[in-house]
Amino acid sequence: MDGRIFLLWILTLLFWGTSPLLEKVALQAVPPLLALAVRTGVAALALALAVILTGEAGQLAELRLRDFLVLAGSGLLAGFLGMLTYFMLLKSGAASKIVPLTAAYPLVTALLALLFLREELTPARLLGILLTVSGLIILQRS
Structure with missing residues (x-):
């Protein structure tokens, strides 16, 4: 594994491994749907800024309808429904058990x-x- 790939792997593990702890803390006081809305809203703003800054926003007009619908379906399944049910589980159980089961x-x-x-x-x-x-x-x- 080359150095760049290794670094990306380590960063992904750190980002994804830390996130459930933050979510578990927030879910003590916040309902799952609201927590998901805040989390996703902030991520959407960061993504929009990244797409604009990298110049990829111009490619949006070239996106085929089929590709848009497939990506939208993925977003609904994983980004909304999957995350909502995950947050509901995380709110009700131990992060050390819920995260590996859902992973x-x-x-x-x-x-x-x-x-x-x-x-x-x-x-x-x-x-x-x-x-x-x-x-x-x-x-x-x-």
Whole structure:
């Protein structure tokens, strides 16, 4: 792994690993829907500024309707519905248990990719799926 990729990986782990702690603290006093609105609103402003500053805003007019709708659907599923249910879980349980359980979403992705994208089920992928399911069972019982 080259140095740039490694640094991005470490930063992603730090950002995503820290965020649930901040969210858990805020959710002690804030309802999940309002917390999600504030979090997403701030992220949307930061994204808008980044798109403008990088010059990518001009490409918005070139975006095909199909691509826009697919990205919008992803935003609704993961950015709104997934985050809302995640915040509801996080508000009601221990972050150290909720976060790993919800972080098993790649299992769903792998299964759906096998079914709908006709991706190959290799022995390594099958082992990964079985290990993920095993981990979920262990976490659920802890």
